[in-house]
Amino acid sequence: MSLPGIRALTDPDRRENYDFSHYSDHLVIAQVLAQLNIKVTVYPLNPVSDDRHAWAAHHQAMHDEMNKALQTAGRDLSDGVFGHEWVNNNYMEHVAVHQVLGI
Ligand SMILES: [Zn+2]
DSSP states (O other), X not given: OOXXXXXXXXXGGGHHHHHHHHHHHHHHHHHHHHHTTOOOOOOOOSSOOSOHHXXXXXXXXXXXXXXXXXXXXXXXXXXXXXXXHHHHHHHHHHHHHHHHHTO
16 A cells, blocks of 8 residues: 555655655556546656656646546645655645545
8 A cells, every 4th residue: 555655754764665666656546537537647756866857747737637626725836845844735636546546
């Protein structure tokens, strides 16, 4: 289960674990949406690109697509700064999507 792995970035030295869980959760969501005949673009989010702007734009695009498809609330996550607030906001959007999809 990938969702618990993105609840918090508890150990910045283990950042790769967070990134893997985060991307895995996006893949799970995309697969479930595909089963509902909702096609969303999957961008390569893991490993996180050195080009933070490109990564943040791709990640925002994935959130925008899933939020639009499911009519879930979205926030601006495009700054790509992985502080506590960003991690929490990202997590809350993933949780909302899971709830709507029943996964
Ligand atoms: Zn995300």
